[in-house]
Amino acid sequence: MAGRAPRTLYRKLVDSHTVAALDADHVLLYADLHIMNEYTSPQAFAGLSAQGRSVAAPAQNLAVVDHIIPTHAESPRVIRDPASARQARKLGRNCEQHGIPLFDTNNPLQGIEHVIAPEHGMIRPGMVVLCGDSHTTTYGAFGALGFGIGTSEVEHVLATQTLVYRVAGEMRIRVDGTLPAGTSAKDLILHIIGRISAQGARGYVVEFTGAAIAALSMEARMTLCNMTVEAGARGALIAPDVAAIDYVLQRAADIDNAMAQQARVAWQLLHSDADALFTRDLVFDASAVAPYVTWGTSPDQAVPIDARVPHPDELGDLLARAAAQRALDYIGIEAGASLAGLPVQRVFIGSCTNGRIEDLRAVADVVRGRRVAPGVRAMVVPGSGAVRQQAEAEGLARVLIEAGFEWRQPGCSMCLAMNDDMLAPGERCASTTNRNFEGRQGRAGRTHLMSPAMAAAAALTGCITDVRQLEPTHA
Numbered sequence: 001m002a003g004r005a006p007r008t009l010y011r012k013l014v015d016s017h018t019v020a021a022l023d024a025d026h027v028l029l030y031a032d033l034h035i036m037n038e039y040t041s042p043q044a045f046a047g048l049s050a051q052g053r054s055v056a057a058p059a060q061n062l063a064v065v066d067h068i069i070p071t072h073a074e075s076p077r078v079i080r081d082p083a084s085a086r087q088a089r090k091l092g093r094n095c096e097q098h099g100i101p102l103f104d105t106n107n108p109l110q111g112i113e114h115v116i117a118p119e120h121g122m123i124r125p126g127m128v129v130l131c132g133d134s135h136t137t138t139y140g141a142f143g144a145l146g147f148g149i150g151t152s153e154v155e156h157v158l159a160t161q162t163l164v165y166r167v168a169g170e171m172r173i174r175v176d177g178t179l180p181a182g183t184s185a186k187d188l189i190l191h192i193i194g195r196i197s198a199q200g201a202r203g204y205v206v207e208f209t210g211a212a213i214a215a216l217s218m219e220a221r222m223t224l225c226n227m228t229v230e231a232g233a234r235g236a237l238i239a240p241d242v243a244a245i246d247y248v249l250q251r252a253a254d255i256d257n258a259m260a261q262q263a264r265v266a267w268q269l270l271h272s273d274a275d276a277l278f279t280r281d282l283v284f285d286a287s288a289v290a291p292y293v294t295w296g297t298s299p300d301q302a303v304p305i306d307a308r309v310p311h312p313d314e315l316g317d318l319l320a321r322a323a324a325q326r327a328l329d330y331i332g333i334e335a336g337a338s339l340a341g342l343p344v345q346r347v348f349i350g351s352c353t354n355g356r357i358e359d360l361r362a363v364a365d366v367v368r369g370r371r372v373a374p375g376v377r378a379m380v381v382p383g384s385g386a387v388r389q390q391a392e393a394e395g396l397a398r399v400l401i402e403a404g405f406e407w408r409q410p411g412c413s414m415c416l417a418m419n420d421d422m423l424a425p426g427e428r429c430a431s432t433t434n435r436n437f438e439g440r441q442g443r444a445g446r447t448h449l450m451s452p453a454m455a456a457a458a459a460l461t462g463c464i465t466d467v468r469q470l471e472p473t474h475a
Contacts, residue, residue, distance in 0.1 A: 111384025
């Protein structure tokens with residue numbers, strides 16, 4: 001029998017989870033884990049109930065209250081918005097009825113779904129993970145195929161633990177070199193999205209490779225994969241290495257020593273074959289990356305901090321020019337301007353992109369011994385209860401509070417205006433989140449995406465600032 005054709009990691013994951021081939025483009029895909037939140041699941045459970053169906057595999061589902069939860073320092077936490085409170089109650093009732101584990105409002109380990117699942121060892125190499133949230137691509141950091149699904153698909157997964165799935169194209173992005181001091185995975189992904197556009201990976205699952213990727217921590221890899229969806233990608237993958245495998249095994253309490261040895265052997269085979277073909281191949285140089293800041297209302301509208309905002313006339317087509325001009329009008333800046341020195345009124349550090357312990361350490365390193373600028377309201381929202389506890393144990397919370405930051409409870413918070421953390425009309429925010437769309441953080445709010453270190457620098461100076469220009473402190 002002839003040998004099998006070389007396959008990419010993506011194709012191996014799809015093939016190993018294919019229950020049935022439906023046609024040339026679609027398969028019935030098995031899901032190892034399905035994660036839900038309070039705002040994309042109610043209709044799905046209602047659909048199940050209307051048809052008299054049960055959940056096929058409750059133990060392979062997980063639910064989290066994260067988008068609508070308030071983050072102010074109240075204990076116990078109370079969701080005061082009536083509509084949001086109903087959503088949380090409905091999720092609780094549905095999970096109790098069907099036997100689904102739930103991180104509820106006052107669970108001490110509650111937090112953002114894409115932070116909670118990895119930190120508890122639930123995301124493992126070779127898995128397929130689905131969630132009614134687009135940033136499920138985060139899990140590609142572990143060599144797991146994660147992607148977001150719609151509400152009707154949530155219902156299908158609950159009933160069958162499978163999904164009718166259209167197979168994606170295959171793209172490889174190799175990043176050579178070393179990230180310079182003062183830059184991070186957030187800057188790298190903004191650099192890539194800025195180069196290939198917000199639709200540059202549309203229809204593809206992207207596999208990241210190269211020396212710069214291998215050098216990233218697991219938390220940095222999660223940031224990278226999290227934001228790959230902002231280039232239109234349907235998924236992101238990094239082949240699991242020793243760092244990824246160790247991260248999982250240190251957190252997966254159900255894996256004993258014998259199982260761990262077997263897992264190491266199996267997971268190290270999860271990589272693209274040497275001669276596997278990709279539809280698109282792109283190469284980037286990490287040494288060319290500077291701290292990035294968005295100037296518009298799409299993550300690809302971003303420039304290095306030492307560059308100028310482009311003029312719409314410089315862009316390639318009429319649609320791009322019109323979009324750029326609309327973005328400039330909304331954000332309230334002029335073409336050709338420098339972002340450095342632009343005043344901000346708010347700073348938000350958190351989200352499933354940059355709410356992990358490594359991110360908070362980076363912020364503390366910048367602000368230690370300094371103070372938030374007068375007139376700036378700066379918030380730090382840990383990605384989970386576990387992150388919050390660790391930051392307090394390490395003394396990071398004390399550093400942030402002494403600097404004048406608000407130290408909040410975990411949740412999605414100001415990443416999106418679905419809770420009571422939001423911008424007022426016209427407020428300008430330095431944000432570590434993943435999207436800068438119109439109204440994303442509050443009606444008529446103006447969002448500039450950047451790394452945690454850059455956001456910390458903005459908080460200290462009251463304006464968008466190149467963190468590399470801050471004088472060192474020995475406090």
